[in-house]
Amino acid sequence: MSDQVKMTAMNYAIDRPKAENPVKVMDLTFRDGHQSLFATRGRTEDMIPVAEMMDEIGFWALETWGGATFDTMHRFLNEDPWERLRTLKRYVKKTPFSMLLRAQNLVGYRNYADDLSTAFVERAAENGMDIFRTFDALNDYRNFETVVKQIKKSGKHFQGCICYTLTEPRLGGEVYNLDYYVNKAKDLIAMGTDSICIKDMAGLIAPYDAYAIVKAIKAVTDIPVHLHSHFTSGMASMSLLKAIEAGVDIVDTCMTPYAFRTSHPAVEPLVMALLGTNRDTGFDIKKMAAINEVLEKEVMPKYKHLLDDSKLSIIDINVLLHQTPGGMLSNLVNQLREMDALDKIDQVYKELPRVRKELGQVPLVTPTSQIVGIQTVNNVLFDTPEERYKMITAQVKDLCFGLYGKTAVPIDPEVQKKALKGYSRGETPITCRPAEVLEPELEKAKKEVGDLAKDIDDVVLYGIYPVTGKKFLEWKYAVTPAPAEVKPITLEDVKKRDDLVAKAKAGKLVEPKAGAPDKSANVRTFNVFVDGEYFNVDVDPTGDFQPMVAAAPRPAAPAAAPKAAAAPAAAPKAAAAPAAAPKAAVAVEGGTPLVAPMPGMVVKNLVNVGDAVKAGDSIVVLEAMKMENNLTAPCDGTVKQLCCNSGDSVAKDTVLAVIG
Numbered sequence: 001m002s003d004q005v006k007m008t009a010m011n012y013a014i015d016r017p018k019a020e021n022p023v024k025v026m027d028l029t030f031r032d033g034h035q036s037l038f039a040t041r042g043r044t045e046d047m048i049p050v051a052e053m054m055d056e057i058g059f060w061a062l063e064t065w066g067g068a069t070f071d072t073m074h075r076f077l078n079e080d081p082w083e084r085l086r087t088l089k090r091y092v093k094k095t096p097f098s099m100l101l102r103a104q105n106l107v108g109y110r111n112y113a114d115d116l117s118t119a120f121v122e123r124a125a126e127n128g129m130d131i132f133r134t135f136d137a138l139n140d141y142r143n144f145e146t147v148v149k150q151i152k153k154s155g156k157h158f159q160g161c162i163c164y165t166l167t168e169p170r171l172g173g174e175v176y177n178l179d180y181y182v183n184k185a186k187d188l189i190a191m192g193t194d195s196i197c198i199k200d201m202a203g204l205i206a207p208y209d210a211y212a213i214v215k216a217i218k219a220v221t222d223i224p225v226h227l228h229s230h231f232t233s234g235m236a237s238m239s240l241l242k243a244i245e246a247g248v249d250i251v252d253t254c255m256t257p258y259a260f261r262t263s264h265p266a267v268e269p270l271v272m273a274l275l276g277t278n279r280d281t282g283f284d285i286k287k288m289a290a291i292n293e294v295l296e297k298e299v300m301p302k303y304k305h306l307l308d309d310s311k312l313s314i315i316d317i318n319v320l321l322h323q324t325p326g327g328m329l330s331n332l333v334n335q336l337r338e339m340d341a342l343d344k345i346d347q348v349y350k351e352l353p354r355v356r357k358e359l360g361q362v363p364l365v366t367p368t369s370q371i372v373g374i375q376t377v378n379n380v381l382f383d384t385p386e387e388r389y390k391m392i393t394a395q396v397k398d399l400c401f402g403l404y405g406k407t408a409v410p411i412d413p414e415v416q417k418k419a420l421k422g423y424s425r426g427e428t429p430i431t432c433r434p435a436e437v438l439e440p441e442l443e444k445a446k447k448e449v450g451d452l453a454k455d456i457d458d459v460v461l462y463g464i465y466p467v468t469g470k471k472f473l474e475w476k477y478a479v480t481p482a483p484a485e486v487k488p489i490t491l492e493d494v495k496k497r498d499d500l501v502a503k504a505k506a507g508k509l510v511e512p513k514a515g516a517p518d519k520s521a522n523v524r525t526f527n528v529f530v531d532g533e534y535f536n537v538d539v540d541p542t543g544d545f546q547p548m549v550a551a552a553p554r555p556a557a558p559a560a561a562p563k564a565a566a567a568p569a570a571a572p573k574a575a576a577a578p579a580a581a582p583k584a585a586v587a588v589e590g591g592t593p594l595v596a597p598m599p600g601m602v603v604k605n606l607v608n609v610g611d612a613v614k615a616g617d618s619i620v621v622l623e624a625m626k627m628e629n630n631l632t633a634p635c636d637g638t639v640k641q642l643c644c645n646s647g648d649s650v651a652k653d654t655v656l657a658v659i660g
């Protein structure tokens with residue numbers, strides 16, 4: 001009897017032999033899964049219903065934390081990130097937890113000082129984290145030193161990542177070739193890594209390249225090798241299988257409802273594909289089906305509106321053409337759309353490889369993907385034929401100074417010189433470990449946040465996110481009420497919404513009733529298509545209905561909220577934020593206005609009313625798409641008015657200051 005027939009005849013629940021070398025699987029549903037598909041909006045209350053069932057599958061680990069979760073939870077969900085860890089730990093007692101740690105960037109977008117970095121890792125370990133998947137956007141492992149010391153001290157698993165990136169269509173070329181990856185693996189081994197992760201954040205790794213890299217690394221070490229890829233380009237399931245053939249020890253997947261698109265391969269087909277082989281996972285597919293049923297019925301309805309269903313295809317070959325990670329691509333599109341400049345997307349695609357090369361051919365992963373992406377948008381929007389890099393973000397200046405570490409190839413000297421002109425830390429770039437030049441910041445944060453922080457976890461949260469962290473702590477301790485858009489929606493809310501849309505489709509909402517109430521700021525517009533006919537339907541929730549900020553229609557639909565009430569620019573899916581009051585019109589007689597060149601959030605004013613300033617002096621720091629821009633005085637004069645405070649969200653063209 002052939003093997004094939006033997007396997008078909010086998011009742012796998014009874015006869016399934018234990019594999020010689022079962023492949024281990026990490027589940028990403030609770031972190032990268034909803035980060036990739038639903039803009040990281042997954043709430044703890046929606047993980048609890050399946051948490052105990054997930055613990056029974058036999059996963060090597062569950063990824064539950066880190067990456068963008070820390071930011072999104074406190075900023076958009078009014079959830080304490082530390083609390084999620086403690087809560088899930090009460091339900092998941094056997095399976096270790098893994099987090100994505102951006103090395104010295106922690107869970108933020110810049111390098112933090114050693115003292116804050118140490119405190120963060122210590123607190124994460126203390127709150128229940130077991131495996132620290134650590135990466136640096138530049139693959140500069142000097143940025144690992146501080147956090148790794150603490151991971152080891154806390155007795156936890158240090159998983160060192162190699163960010164996978166390309167400059168050619170496939171593995172190879174002058175920079176990112178097989179030698180590069182094997183040498184990086186050797187560097188990680190020298191640092192005492194407990195496992196090695198090939199982190200393919202954009203879904204670029206081709207099956208045969210995955211095979212080659214895994215084989216080559218396995219040839220130099222017995223330390224477990226782990227492959228992380230994204231489905232974005234459509235190759236990831238094939239790449240996992242080839243990596244398994246090459247002997248990879250651990251792979252990353254999601255439960256089916258959270259799989260595919262820009263997320264990850266689904267686990268269930270992999271379990272079936274390996275059934276009865278020497279790499280059989282041993283997982284019970286029926287238990288997984290039960291989990292999926294709960295997710296489908298009780299959880300997914302609350303998130304389906306966040307799914308980018310603008311295209312029918314579930315794969316995006318743009319990532320193969322432009323090598324831009326899925327999240328970065330949608331950020332760029334949203335940024336351009338908010339600037340009414342979506343027609344410039346092709347120019348952005350063209351400029352992107354050029355900017356990337358000039359900035360040292362960096363891998364594109366948070367935060368370098370944002371740094372390169374937003375600088376590219378700035379170049380396309382603000383450069384003139386005579387002058388490139390007219391508006392350089394603070395983060396590009398930091399990169400040019402060496403504050404993120406060493407780039408794969410040197411930064412273009414002309415761009416570097418321009419970026420560092422007048423730079424606060426000096427005009428000569430550093431070559432040491434970046435954190436060497438950073439002042440300690442934990443005590444400073446403690447002092448600044450004062451009594452608002454009740455424990456060290458609050459202080460660390462504030463230290464990493466001073467502006468939004470402070471806002472969150474005010475909600476947490478009821479200093480200010482949390483706005484409606486950060487509250488969760490229920491299945492009843494979803495049903496109400498679906499009923500309204502169904503009525504609209506049936507044509508029952510078309511005739512306005514006499515005495516209809518005025519539309520509120522929460523009104524949301526749906527484009528409804530019925531048999532080729534098109535209806536534009538406004539839906540205005542009433543009573544206790546609490547709309548989520550991201551529940552607003554995608555910007556493609558006409559926004560009903562006032563334009564000035566722009567969402568915080570960091571929202572991966574731009575949406576009108578009903579709670580943000582429109583900025584009052586500012587009288588600018590007798591002065592020249594400084595206006596926001598892009599939508600964003602005011603980080604701080606750098607001057608006071610009455611200060612004398614010169615044209616070109618920095619006046620306001622504006623955060624747009626997580627990048628900070630120093631906005632400068634349009635003329636010489638005195639600061640007559642400062643129109644915004646730290647934390648204010650502003651639309652494009654909002655007057656920020658008046659100089660007269």
Ligand code: CO
Nearest residue numbers: 032200201230
């Ligand atoms: Co990922």
